[in-house]
Amino acid sequence: MFLTLARYVRTPPPDRWWKRRYVFNNTWRFWGRHRNCYKIAIQSMQHAWRQAKKGRREKKRFVRGLWIERLKAASEEHGLPYEHLVVGLDMAQVQIDRKVLTHLAIYEPKTFKSIAEIARISYGEGLMAATGKQPEGVFTRIVRWE
Amino acid sequence: MASRVQQHWLTFSRMWLLCDARWQPAPELAKRICKYLEGRHKPVYHPLSDCGDHVVVINTKEVAFEKNQWEKKLYAVNTGYKNTMIAMSAKDFHRMDPTKVLEREVYSELPKNGQRKSLMTRLHLFADENIPDNIKENLVDIIPPVMEPPKRLDEFTEEEKASWPRLFIPPADYKPSD
Numbered sequence A: 001m002f003l004t005l006a007r008y009v010r011t012p013p014p015d016r017w018w019k020r021r022y023v024f025n026n027t028w029r030f031w032g033r034h035r036n037c038y039k040i041a042i043q044s045m046q047h048a049w050r051q052a053k054k055g056r057r058e059k060k061r062f063v064r065g066l067w068i069e070r071l072k073a074a075s076e077e078h079g080l081p082y083e084h085l086v087v088g089l090d091m092a093q094v095q096i097d098r099k100v101l102t103h104l105a106i107y108e109p110k111t112f113k114s115i116a117e118i119a120r121i122s123y124g125e126g127l128m129a130a131t132g133k134q135p136e137g138v139f140t141r142i143v144r145w146e
Numbered sequence B: 001m002a003s004r005v006q007q008h009w010l011t012f013s014r015m016w017l018l019c020d021a022r023w024q025p026a027p028e029l030a031k032r033i034c035k036y037l038e039g040r041h042k043p044v045y046h047p048l049s050d051c052g053d054h055v056v057v058i059n060t061k062e063v064a065f066e067k068n069q070w071e072k073k074l075y076a077v078n079t080g081y082k083n084t085m086i087a088m089s090a091k092d093f094h095r096m097d098p099t100k101v102l103e104r105e106v107y108s109e110l111p112k113n114g115q116r117k118s119l120m121t122r123l124h125l126f127a128d129e130n131i132p133d134n135i136k137e138n139l140v141d142i143i144p145p146v147m148e149p150p151k152r153l154d155e156f157t158e159e160e161k162a163s164w165p166r167l168f169i170p171p172a173d174y175k176p177s178d
Helices: A004-008 A016-026 A038-077 A082-091 A098-107 A109-131 B004-011 B026-038 B090-096 B100-109 B115-120 B158-163
Strands: B016-020 B054-058 B074-078 B085-089 B123-125
Touching (some): A038 A098, B016 B026, B026 B054, B026 B100
Parallel strands (some): B016 B054, B054 B123
8 A cells, every 4th residue: 555645645734823822831930031932932841851961860869969968967866976876877778768868867766766877887797797806895795816 | 754845955965065176186187177067976966957066176376296397387378468378387286376277277277168167166265264154054075085185194093094005014123234
């Protein structure tokens, strides 16, 4: 079946008024001619959409940074550096993410305190297993003099 | 807690914290003070919520610099006369006004935004331990020091000196050959 002619037929362009109305619906808050003149408004609209796309990606980075800042403060309140908290929880196979940990630190302080204890203990145990060093003042293994 | 509103007010209330600058390294102390001024020590921190605290620093005349920074570090000083800007060493600047060195350090450590000047108004510096009474009433907590200032030999007690670990105890008739 010969389809080329059928494919040459294009949909008609949108009505000019409606095409501009779409743009002005997005730019009604802008300043001056960026609000009322199509040629200028369409550029402003595209710029705004580009910035919004960039912002959506940056917002995720900013929010994660805020979680980490808050967790640093919360873990210092319990005498733990942030790295010890995160590494200790990873060693104890606790996979709570930073978002929920921050919520717990603010709204459930006692829960967060016990989480910090888990991290502190598992970090200490992990260090011992990795380096072979004993904690101070405690003999858990027999020391051999050679 | 009686109500949510009261809990909210208590969480975001502004504290007054005391900091002793005696023999503390100035740049590191400034970073720590900035942290408390901005409110980064709180789990409810957000850059837009004004959650920083007041910091009262005492004994700023006894703040310390490393190595020969007192001679080498230069501060730009405005004399008040036009076209004369002086570069003063930290030693002379400290002699001129004992609180200004730490003020400059904190100012340079704060984030360079519109909040900086309003946070500086929440920093209260005193050269020695004399604090006005209306500030003393407000103080709530102490900022932990950056480093413990070392003790002089005469500041140790006799028991500590006696119980200090020794490598060996020489006999009574031991005479070192000079």
